[in-house]
Amino acid sequence: MKRMKNRGQLIVISGPSGCGKGSVIEKLLESTDLNLWLSLSTTSRQIRDNDIPGKTYNFVTKEEFEKKIEEDYFLEYAEYSGNYYGTPKSTIEEKLENGIDVILEIEIQGALKIKEIRKDALFIFILPPSMRELKRRLEGRNTETKEKILKRFKTAYREINEVTKYNYVVINDEMEEASKKINSIIEAEKCRVDRIEETYLNSLEEEIHEILLEDNETI
Ligand code: 5GP
Numbered sequence: 001m002k003r004m005k006n007r008g009q010l011i012v013i014s015g016p017s018g019c020g021k022g023s024v025i026e027k028l029l030e031s032t033d034l035n036l037w038l039s040l041s042t043t044s045r046q047i048r049d050n051d052i053p054g055k056t057y058n059f060v061t062k063e064e065f066e067k068k069i070e071e072d073y074f075l076e077y078a079e080y081s082g083n084y085y086g087t088p089k090s091t092i093e094e095k096l097e098n099g100i101d102v103i104l105e106i107e108i109q110g111a112l113k114i115k116e117i118r119k120d121a122l123f124i125f126i127l128p129p130s131m132r133e134l135k136r137r138l139e140g141r142n143t144e145t146k147e148k149i150l151k152r153f154k155t156a157y158r159e160i161n162e163v164t165k166y167n168y169v170v171i172n173d174e175m176e177e178a179s180k181k182i183n184s185i186i187e188a189e190k191c192r193v194d195r196i197e198e199t200y201l202n203s204l205e206e207e208i209h210e211i212l213l214e215d216n217e218t219i
Contacts, residue, residue, distance in 0.1 A: 006197060008096040009189060010118055011103045012111045015126030016156035018138035020172045024126060025105055027179035038093050038103045045083035048143040060091055078109040081151055082199045101186065122189050123166040124182060129173040
């Protein structure tokens with residue numbers, strides 16, 4: 001009996017800047033058997049020392065970004081800390097159709113837009129073990145001025161109150177543990193009754209009839 005391939009799951013992961021979501025997702029991608037694809041965002045923010053253009057983001061100017069907005073290039077976009085960030089529409093639908101789970105690592109305004117247009121998406125929020133640890137992590141990145149770090153820290157204050165709009169919350173105390181938890185959440189979501197393929201249930205029913213027929217029986 002041939003089983004139809006399930007559609008992929010759209011997974012939105014958010015969390016305050018500095019909570020370590022980038023590393024958790026990186027770990028998740030390298031350690032899982034799940035068929036995951038991380039969407040590459042476009043941004044107008046300045047390139048940091050540890051950024052790899054085309055890998056961390058597609059970097060464009062503010063004007064280029066605004067042109068793309070007009071061209072309806074984005075599934076969602078938002079302004080964050082004075083810069084634009086957006087998820088390109090292209091390829092996401094194709095990946096989902098092919099049974100590949102798509103991860104969007106985006107901030108909260110963008111996540112809430114996705115919630116409006118994609119009711120079937122899964123929303124996971126990552127929190128730091130404490131706010132002092134979050135500040136330490138932000139400072140430890142050594143990539144931004146004190147002023148920018150403080151701005152991000154203050155934004156985190158607003159962000160943590162949005163956690164209730166998500167389906168799951170994972171505290172990133174230890175990166176590997178957090179990534180394992182996200183893996184389990186994704187696996188569990190795949191077993192939800194509302195995700196079972198109707199065609200699969202039908203084929204099980206058909207099979208019952210076939211088997212019974214071998215004994216000249218019917219339901
Ligand atoms: P950073 O400047 O630290 O790389 O990112 C700042 C914030 O923008 C992070 O919370 C990150 O998740 C978010 N972000 C990255 N890409 C996107 C995107 O495509 N759309 C939205 N809405 N947020 C994004």
